[in-house]
Amino acid sequence: MTPVLTAQAMREADRRTIEDFGLPGFTLMETAGRGAADAIARTYGPIDGKRITVFCGKGNNGGDGLVVARVLYDRGAHLRVVLLAGADAMTEDAAHNLRLLEALARQDADGRLALPRFESLTQVAAFTPPDLYVDALLGTGLTSALRPPLDGLVNWLNDQPQPTVALDVPTGLHSDTGTVLGTAVRASMTVTMAAAKAGLLIGDGPExxxxxxxxxxxxxxxVLDEAAGHPGCAWQPDDATITGWMPQRDRHAHKYSVGLALVLGGSPGLTGAPVMASLAAARIGAGFVTCACASSIQPVLALKMTAITTLALPETADGGLDPDAALAALAPRLEKARALLVGPGLGRHPATQTFIRRLLTRTDLPTVIDADGLNALAGHLDDLAEQAAGRWILTPHAGEFRRLAGTDADLTDRIRTVQTCARRWNSVLLLKGLPGLVGTPDGRVYLNPTGNPAVATAGTGDVLAGLCVGLLAQGLPPARAAVAALYAGGAAADAYTTHRHPHTMTPLDLLEELPRVLHTRFRPLT
Structure with a gap:
């Protein structure tokens, strides 16, 4: 598990390291620049003889670029370092590194090091094209649109055919939200210092x-871990984390001891959703899965799912679930279940929505609320926060989220928004998208690193909800169940696209990939 930081949290980590532990800022800059130069050499080497142009601003990001230039020069590269400011306008550490580079330039007998001041795009365009550009113009902290001459320089750089390496954050990208501030460098690679920055992973950041x-x-x-407690920060899980969380079975396990998952879903015309969810719950390891559905579609679901038991729920004359009768029919199964999923394909009939809200106020089961279950809570969720008690996993996509939070809900800063709403609703909030985010009532947010656009197809959300309830039924706490389900489902989608075209993936393909992924990536060593 690794921290993902905002610009403010990173500044605080820098400050603590310098002031509390006595590691000078100049040393941090030297280490950062050398590490970035090593990363560049690994990716674009051999460096000897390469022509590299580094654009350096006046701040510490520019100082990092000056160290990169010095190290790559020592390794035989031809360096042109384009300076946006002189030493008198730079931060102290950056100015020190500029003076070091100027001393090298005075001893440069073979003409491999040039330090021109930026004058115009015409000047830059006249330079001999390099093999590689390095963007060390701004780094973190930008909050407003780029102004001249930087906006023009960034646009010019994006038009060049050679690759660009950005240091810390591409110039023009908001380091917290991934928003492009007017225009932003499109880097081939970003070398970021100490910890990933949130804006690299969300919004427009990945592009x-x-x-x-x-x-x-x-x-x-x-220090980095403590900094991750700042608002807007997150945690990124990895295979080792998820493997450690996955439920294990002992030799005495039986179908009830490893969890009965109850899936409540389906309505006329929407029979696929509860099937996908129920099969996913079984695939992830729930020992017994029951799908409760409208009586009119129970024969259809029983025919589709030979390994899943079904329960018919009484309906009203006009097709919704009868709130009182359905609750009575469901009660014996609720007593045996260890986790509940409400929503896939249930429909929006007013009687069904009344049934959902009544059900949620009468059960203390860990519960996943998805799709039409979420629609039934629109306008009621704040009133049910106490009932949620941290046991609910809400799984909205962006549209469903806005129905819950209000149409003016701001998804620009997705991490902070998920933090706020998970606290407000006293629930685990799994916000779908790339990347998916999981927020917890205590303010922690997990940023999922797996998955790809192949999941943008109907039914994959039902699979995700089923994975969540299957893990809940096996005893995982709601936060871990949501994070592990999102991670494993994304890993299955990634595995599919390694050998098939992503546009061809269906939810059934995801379910077929899952056992192989669980076996190869999430099985503990014995």
């Missing part, structure tokens, strides 16, 4: 950052 490599610069890990 502008390219491949992201995090390098250590000497900040103690516990």
């Amino acid at each position: 502008h950052a390219g491949r992201v490599e995090v390098i250590s610069i000497g900040i103690p890990r516990f």
